[in-house]
Amino acid sequence: MNLGIDATYLEEEFSGIKSFLLNFLLGLKKEKIPFEVFLFFKEKVLKLSEIDLLSFLKTLPKKKTFFIKLQKSIFLSFYFAKKA
Amino acid sequence: MPKRLKKFKIDIFFSPNNFLPILKGAKKEIIFLHDIFWKINPSWKGMFFKIYATLFQKMSLKRADLILVPSRKVKTDLLKYYFLKGLEEKIKLLYEGVDEIWMTIQDKEIFEIKKKFSLPDNFLLFVGNFEPRKHLKTLILVFEKLKKEFPDLNLVIVGKKIKISKELWQKIKEDKKIHYFSNLPYFSLFAIYRLAQIFFLPSFYEGFGFPLLEAGKSNIPIVASFAVKEILQDHPFLKDPHDIEGFTQVIREILKKPYLRQKIVKYQKQRLKEFSSLNMVKNFLSFLDFFLKTDKF
Numbered sequence: 001m002n003l004g005i006d007a008t009y010l011e012e013e014f015s016g017i018k019s020f021l022l023n024f025l026l027g028l029k030k031e032k033i034p035f036e037v038f039l040f041f042k043e044k045v046l047k048l049s050e051i052d053l054l055s056f057l058k059t060l061p062k063k064k065t066f067f068i069k070l071q072k073s074i075f076l077s078f079y080f081a082k083k084a
Numbered sequence: 085m086p087k088r089l090k091k092f093k094i095d096i097f098f099s100p101n102n103f104l105p106i107l108k109g110a111k112k113e114i115i116f117l118h119d120i121f122w123k124i125n126p127s128w129k130g131m132f133f134k135i136y137a138t139l140f141q142k143m144s145l146k147r148a149d150l151i152l153v154p155s156r157k158v159k160t161d162l163l164k165y166y167f168l169k170g171l172e173e174k175i176k177l178l179y180e181g182v183d184e185i186w187m188t189i190q191d192k193e194i195f196e197i198k199k200k201f202s203l204p205d206n207f208l209l210f211v212g213n214f215e216p217r218k219h220l221k222t223l224i225l226v227f228e229k230l231k232k233e234f235p236d237l238n239l240v241i242v243g244k245k246i247k248i249s250k251e252l253w254q255k256i257k258e259d260k261k262i263h264y265f266s267n268l269p270y271f272s273l274f275a276i277y278r279l280a281q282i283f284f285l286p287s288f289y290e291g292f293g294f295p296l297l298e299a300g301k302s303n304i305p306i307v308a309s310f311a312v313k314e315i316l317q318d319h320p321f322l323k324d325p326h327d328i329e330g331f332t333q334v335i336r337e338i339l340k341k342p343y344l345r346q347k348i349v350k351y352q353k354q355r356l357k358e359f360s361s362l363n364m365v366k367n368f369l370s371f372l373d374f375f376l377k378t379d380k381f
Contacts, residue, residue, distance in 0.1 A: 027361030
């Protein structure tokens with residue numbers, strides 16, 4: 001059996017979800033689990049068993065959250081539509 | 085996401101934040117639903133989020149095979165606002181937990197972080213997003229009262245600015261005793277917890293209140309609203325979120341009486357012991373096991 005986890009929140013700025021997920025993965029890494037865990041990032045997929053979570057986090061770029069990006073893109077569309 | 089899930093032959097997909105992808109990519113799907121506070125008070129969240137959540141929350145709840153919630157309160161809220169067949173049976177309580185690794189931070193590292201972020205010696209701490217449900221107005225009003233009595237007291241705020249009134253934001257920016265940080269490395273946050281005098285969370289609503297765990301595990305006294313009663317239970321410093329006098333009084337007491345601080349830290353340590361990352365994962369795995377064995381998944 002394979003478990004897939006949406007890990008994109010680890011790539012984003014400080015949030016409660018990021019804190020929850022990080023602690024969850026740290027716990028998961030300590031437990032002996034009889035299946036493989038795949039972490040789905042925006043551009044890559046990694047096996048939890050093959051990464052050192054804390055070192056890996058330092059390599060991730062800080063990105064804007066989804067909703068901030070969404071709001072920004074909608075605002076810019078309206079702005080340029082009005083200007084045109 | 086669905087294409088990638090199929091490519092890696094994922095049997096079970098876990099979304100740690102309320103929603104599932106629009107298309108299904110795994111045989112079974114699990115969501116962790118932190119809260120639905122935007123349903124409880126729509127004015128607490130922005131328009132874009134509400135449109136998104138209205139479109140996708142119901143779909144996610146319908147499709148999920150298992151819905152994990154961080155408190156009984158969130159389960160009650162879900163059943164109050166969504167009338168879906170079989171919903172109650174799919175909801176399971178999974179208390180959140182903090183990993184012990186964060187408690188291993190050394191004094192030397194704490195000192196370096198204090199220097200790096202120019203943190204004051206004596207401060208109250210708030211960690212959370214700037215949004216109406218967090219009730220930052222009370223936080224600021226209580227701090228304004230206290231700083232008259234304790235001139236060296238500061239307020240450190242760590243969080244993302246999501247929805248806050250111009251007036252309140254102006255106050256935060258102009259007050260030299262208020263220090264604001266928006267995006268800290270998670271490790272640094274635990275140094276800040278360790279340096280704080282008191283952690284203060286006057287929220288109107290919390291699904292769980294993750295920073296409480298972080299603060300409690302860092303051995304600093306917590307002063308909070310009744311919104312976190314399920315987690316902190318008989319903690320003596322829980323107040324109504326509007327009770328500015330009450331909050332001021334208990335913070336004053338803790339600042340003046342070191343024995344009170346020790347007493348409350350001891351209570352918190354005992355109460356929050358079960359909220360570890362290992363317990364969280366063990367419970368998660370037991371749910372998976374049960375569902376896989378009984379084929380109820």
